[in-house]
Amino acid sequence: MDTVVPGGRGPEVGAGERADAVAALGGPRRRLAPWVAGAVAVVLVAFIVVLATRDPAAERAVSSPLIGKRVPAFTGATLDGQTYDIDQRRGKFVVVNFFATWCVPCRVEHPELVRFSERHNATGSAEVVSLAFDDSPDAIRDFFRDNGGSWPVIPSGTGQAVLDFGVSGVPESYVVAPNGQVIAKFLGVTDAALEALIQEYGVAAASAAARDRSGS
Numbered sequence: 001m002d003t004v005v006p007g008g009r010g011p012e013v014g015a016g017e018r019a020d021a022v023a024a025l026g027g028p029r030r031r032l033a034p035w036v037a038g039a040v041a042v043v044l045v046a047f048i049v050v051l052a053t054r055d056p057a058a059e060r061a062v063s064s065p066l067i068g069k070r071v072p073a074f075t076g077a078t079l080d081g082q083t084y085d086i087d088q089r090r091g092k093f094v095v096v097n098f099f100a101t102w103c104v105p106c107r108v109e110h111p112e113l114v115r116f117s118e119r120h121n122a123t124g125s126a127e128v129v130s131l132a133f134d135d136s137p138d139a140i141r142d143f144f145r146d147n148g149g150s151w152p153v154i155p156s157g158t159g160q161a162v163l164d165f166g167v168s169g170v171p172e173s174y175v176v177a178p179n180g181q182v183i184a185k186f187l188g189v190t191d192a193a194l195e196a197l198i199q200e201y202g203v204a205a206a207s208a209a210a211r212d213r214s215g216s
Contacts, residue, residue: 064166066174066182071096072164076131076154079141084129084152086176093126093198094176095189098158098167100133101143105188106171114148115191126198127151131158133170177201 066072071094075085086094097113099106113128120126128151132140137155144153161167165174175184175197184197 062185062187064174064182064185066165067185069182070180071174071176071182072161074131074158074161074164076157076161078152079137079144079155080152082152084154086129087180089127089129089176090180091178092124093120093178093201095126095128095194096165096174096176097128097130097189098133098162098165098170098172099130100135100170101139102135103170107147109171109188109190110147110149112189112191112194113151116189116194117149117151119191119195121150126194129154131161132156133158133162133167 071086073087075083078084086096095113095116099110101107113130116126117128128149130149130151130153132153132155135155140153140155144150165172169187171188173186173189174182175186175194177183183201186193
């Protein structure tokens with residue numbers, strides 16, 4: 001299921017930030033094969049260019065080869081020092097949110113994620129995890145302190161996840177069903193859209209289960 005929502009444009013990324021981001025993404029993979037690091041660097045620079053030139057008023061159809069497939073595996077250390085592993089989150093919906101504190105559309109969508117997260121905290125039926133791009137832990141802590149949100153945040157080391165998910169700009173969010181399957185991609189989310197998606201998925205799952213029972 002593809003989702004169409006307004007996109008956004010982040011501020012221009014400077015040459016120093018671009019170099020730092022490329023270096024961070026290359027990381028230990030450079031020691032394994034130099035050509036892999038070169039390819040990663042090229043992809044990341046292209047990602048930054050897209051992010052810096054995205055039309056804030058644009059509305060485009062969202063497609064992703066991940067929809068209908070298993071969520072790409074990723075782990076990371078969160079701001080509070082815990083280890084987050086997406087493969088350990090089965091049994092609930094997960095909104096995998098790529099963001100940056102310097103991204104204006106990310107700031108616009110944040111209250112929507114806060115509302116969604118707070119509603120589901122009590123039941124544990126859904127959660128948010130944010131993966132930061134080209135940001136600093138201190139800036140992220142300040143952002144969440146000032147704007148709310150208590151979900152896990154992976155502040156660094158997210159470059160491989162950016163590539164595995166095919167992220168082309170921030171904000172981007174991928175909704176993962178309880179069975180680990182990616183069911184939607186959003187360019188900027190709203191609480192209402194996430195709730196509608198979950199309800200639709202529940203209806204479809206119930207219908208499929210009923211058909212299975214009647215056919216058995």
